[in-house]
Each structure stands twice: as structure tokens, then as C-alpha cells.
Amino acid sequence: MKLLVLIHVLSAIIGVGPTYFAHVLLRKNQSLDELRSSLRVGARLEIFPKIGGSLAVLTGLLLIWLGDYGSFMQIWLFGSLVAYVLIQIIAIGFATPYQKKLGGWVLDPANQKASNLPAEQLMQWIKARKYFYGASAIGLILFIFMIVKPS
Structure with missing residues (x-):
């Protein structure tokens, strides 16, 4: 059981952790070249929430099933599951699409010589940052x- 708890805690940290990196990667006042670099790193980090987050949910449900936690309706169990689902909805459903659209423009070879973001891409950057802040707060x-x- 201790091994299952260890796997659960580590996978939760690994699964939710990259949400906190998004603030650094999408920080304000960086140059377009820095943003390009950040978006490349962010694309690599996407694998961690997918694998770690999925493993955290599975091990969490297994812990509830095998453990002596009483009712699933305990506030911390139910609240944790709801919070995790909200993080996934915000990060994957809202923030990531804006980040991908931004990355599509920023990383497009035709835009490599640009020195500033057009208004549309600037709004995508701002929206992605705001959604990641929301996901981090829920995290x-x-x-x-x-x-x-x-309880």
C-alpha cells in the first residue's frame, strides 16, 4: 500500500507540476526569441501531465478502492477529484489550444524575422497565461x- 501511495504522490506531482512551469515559459516581457524557446520546451513538457496525471487518477481510485478511506464523498477525496478534473479541463481544453495557436505563429519559419507579436498572437499569449494561472490556483x-x- 505504501508503494501505491508513493506512486500516486509522485505521479500527481509530475502530472500537475508542468502547469506551474507554464508561468515561467509564458512569462511577460520576454523577447520573441525567448518565447520561441519557451514554446519548444513547453511542447516537450506536455507529456508529463498526460502520463503522470492519468497515473495519479488511476492510483488514486485504486487507493480509494483498496484503502480504508470511508466514503468517497469525503470532502478531500471528492474535492481532489473535482479539482484535478478542473485542472485538466482548463489546461488541456483552454490554455493549451491558445498556446498551440501562438506556437504555430511563433515557430512558423515565415515569422522567424519578426520582432513583435501581432495583436491576435499577443491575445493568445495573454489568454494562455491567464488559464494556466487558473489551473495553478486550483492545483x-x-x-x-x-x-x-x-473532513
């Missing part, structure tokens, strides 16, 4: 639920 709530386990 903080998720970790609080997992650590404090309010």
Missing part, C-alpha cells in the same frame, strides 16, 4: 486537499 487547492485532508 494549489488540490495539494491542500491531499495534505490537510479536511
